[in-house]
Amino acid sequence: MNERAPAALVANVHGSVDPVFARVRDAFATNLAVGDDLGASVAVFQHGRCVVDLTGGETAKGAPYPHDALQLFYSVTKGVTTFCLMHLATQGKLELDALVTRYWPDFGEAGKDAVTVRQMLSHQAGLCSIAEPVTMADLSNWDRVTSLLAAQRPYWTPGTAHGYHALTFGFLAGELVRRISGKSVGTYLQDVFAQPMGLDLFIGLPPHLHDRVQRLFDAPANPALGRALADAAMNPRSLTHGAFANPPIDTEIFNDPAVWAMELPGANGIGSAISLAALYSTAIDGPLRQISAETVNDFRRECVFGDDLVLTEQPTRFGAGFMLPCPRDPMLSLNSFGHNGRGGSLAFADPESGIAFAYVGNRLNHEPSPHTRLWRLLAALREAL
Numbered sequence: 379m380n381e382r383a384p385a386a387l388v389a390n391v392h393g394s395v396d397p398v399f400a401r402v403r404d405a406f407a408t409n410l411a412v413g414d415d416l417g418a419s420v421a422v423f424q425h426g427r428c429v430v431d432l433t434g435g436e437t438a439k440g441a442p443y444p445h446d447a448l449q450l451f452y453s454v455t456k457g458v459t460t461f462c463l464m465h466l467a468t469q470g471k472l473e474l475d476a477l478v479t480r481y482w483p484d485f486g487e488a489g490k491d492a493v494t495v496r497q498m499l500s501h502q503a504g505l506c507s508i509a510e511p512v513t514m515a516d517l518s519n520w521d522r523v524t525s526l527l528a529a530q531r532p533y534w535t536p537g538t539a540h541g542y543h544a545l546t547f548g549f550l551a552g553e554l555v556r557r558i559s560g561k562s563v564g565t566y567l568q569d570v571f572a573q574p575m576g577l578d579l580f581i582g583l584p585p586h587l588h589d590r591v592q593r594l595f596d597a598p599a600n601p602a603l604g605r606a607l608a609d610a611a612m613n614p615r616s617l618t619h620g621a622f623a624n625p626p627i628d629t630e631i632f633n634d635p636a637v638w639a640m641e642l643p644g645a646n647g648i649g650s651a652i653s654l655a656a657l658y659s660t661a662i663d664g665p666l667r668q669i670s671a672e673t674v675n676d677f678r679r680e681c682v683f684g685d686d687l688v689l690t691e692q693p694t695r696f697g698a699g700f701m702l703p704c705p706r707d708p709m710l711s712l713n714s715f716g717h718n719g720r721g722g723s724l725a726f727a728d729p730e731s732g733i734a735f736a737y738v739g740n741r742l743n744h745e746p747s748p749h750t751r752l753w754r755l756l757a758a759l760r761e762a763l
Contacts, residue, residue: 391434392445393419398762399429405758410435414751417443417592418739421655422759425732426664431652438593438740448578448590448648449738450632453544454725455581455647457717459551460499460677460699461657461669462566468673471558474499474698481557488531497537498550499698500681504532505550506541506688507620514625517545518640520562524553533617534687541687542694544621548644551699555643563643571660571668577653582641591638591648592740594629594721599744621688627720629742651725654736658716658727662734674729678702678715691746708748708756710735722749731763 390410395403399422409415417437422430435443466472472481474496479486485493493503508523509530517523527549533541543550552563559566564582572579583591611618627645631637637646660668680702683695695704700715707718709726710733716726721742727734735756743749 391432393432394428394430395432396429399759401758401761402430402755403432405754406432406434409751409754414741414743414749414754415739416595416741417447418737418741419443419445419447419449419651420737420755421650421652421735423655423659423662423664423666423734425662426659426666428652428655435739438595443592443740444590446578446590446650447592448580448583448587448650449592449723449740450594450638450646450648451654451723451725451738452632452645452647452719452721454654454717454719454723454736454738455642456547456551456644457700457725458567458579458581458647458649458654458657459548459555459563459643460717461571461660462555462563463499463551463699464661464669464673464677465566465570466555466558467676468668468670472554474676478503478554481554482528484525484528487529490532490536493536495554496681496698499547500696501540501543501547501686501694502538502682503536503543503550504534504539504541505530505546506533506543506617507546507624509620512625514631514637514640517625517642520549520552520556520641523549539687540682540684540694540696541617542621542689543644544627544688545642545644546621548642552641552643562641564641571657572653575656575660575666577649577656579647579649579653579657581643581647583635583638583648585635585639588635588638591635593633594740594742596629596721597741597743617688618690649738651736651738654725654738655734658725658734658736661727662729662732664732671729674715674727678713706746706748708752710756710759720744722752724752733759733763735759 417435419433659666686694692706710728714728725736
């Protein structure tokens with residue numbers, strides 16, 4: 379059981395919490411007190427009602443972490459992008475077991491003509507990196523990147539294995555959104571979810587909001603942890619190197635406002651914990667529901683579980699676009715679905731309990747997940763239920 383956090387620790391936490399979920403506040407305060415977090419926010423909805431909305435700690439400059447902070451959350455963006463695809467599926471405009479070429483004819487080149495949407499969204503397409511060397515500036519040319527991926531030969535026979543598509547997932551999934559709706563993912567997100575619901579969620583941040591973004595920084599690394607993945611990333615012949623080094627994914631680059639303005643639907647989403655939790659509530663019974671239960675169950679159905687050709691240390695488990703709970707990615711229950719992000723952010727839904735959860739922060743922990751701070755929050759959430 380979690381012990382009650384001392385009042386002095388809770389005083390560093392601001393926002394609102396339903397008394398039933400007070401232990402989540404205590405766990406959050408403990409994370410700040412022991413240094414697992416510097417500045418962060420956590421939010422929980424239950425059946426569409428906000429029961430936790432907390433911020434605490436400091437910015438990188440030592441100021442209080444603001445309640446209206448915007449935070450870049452890396453691959454949590456993949457889940458946000460998948461909500462756009464679920465919305466299209468709920469409308470009958472997308473079928474997971476259809477061939478990708480039904481929506482994107484050029485994708486069938488170089489032996490990819492039999493790839494289904496479900497396979498592509500579950501990291502089975504064999505396009506875990508762009509084969510041609512590219513820079514961050516190159517990624518701003520959407521048509522060029524998607525044309526390269528459409529023409530590229532897969533690294534393995536699609537459907538026979540899976541490997542995390544760190545950056546390329548966003549272009550693959552985003553091109554489906556664009557082909558079907560005629561809108562970019564960032565625009566679709568604003569039109570369907572963010573603006574109607576009043577959410578601070580962006581893939582492609584408007585310049586006037588730059589001042590609200592909290593800079594990221596790296597926690598001290600423990601060289602004894604994550605060694606296998608780090609070694610693979612340093613090997614220029616490995617799939618891991620291609621996925622994370624072409625172009626490099628690092629904190630300095632993603633603290634650049636020029637990168638915030640780009641649309642990278644797998645990696646550079648920016649927003650708040652409460653907005654992420656509200657988005658995930660659209661897949662749960664309650665007043666915010668927009669995604670049908672049938673669609674949710676289709677997307678969260680397990681597609682792959684086992685050795686990941688890119689994330690080499692532990693097995694991964696994916697549905698269509700979503701991470702599913704497994705030892706490296708715990709959520710609330712085995713029925714949860716969502717996505718984590720580089721450094722420790724997490725957002726997920728658990729339809730059976732009616733819970734939508736989101737956590738983001740400015741202190742990146744690059745050790746293999748799960749991290750202590752998430753264990754505390756999730757244990758407290760389970761106790762509340």
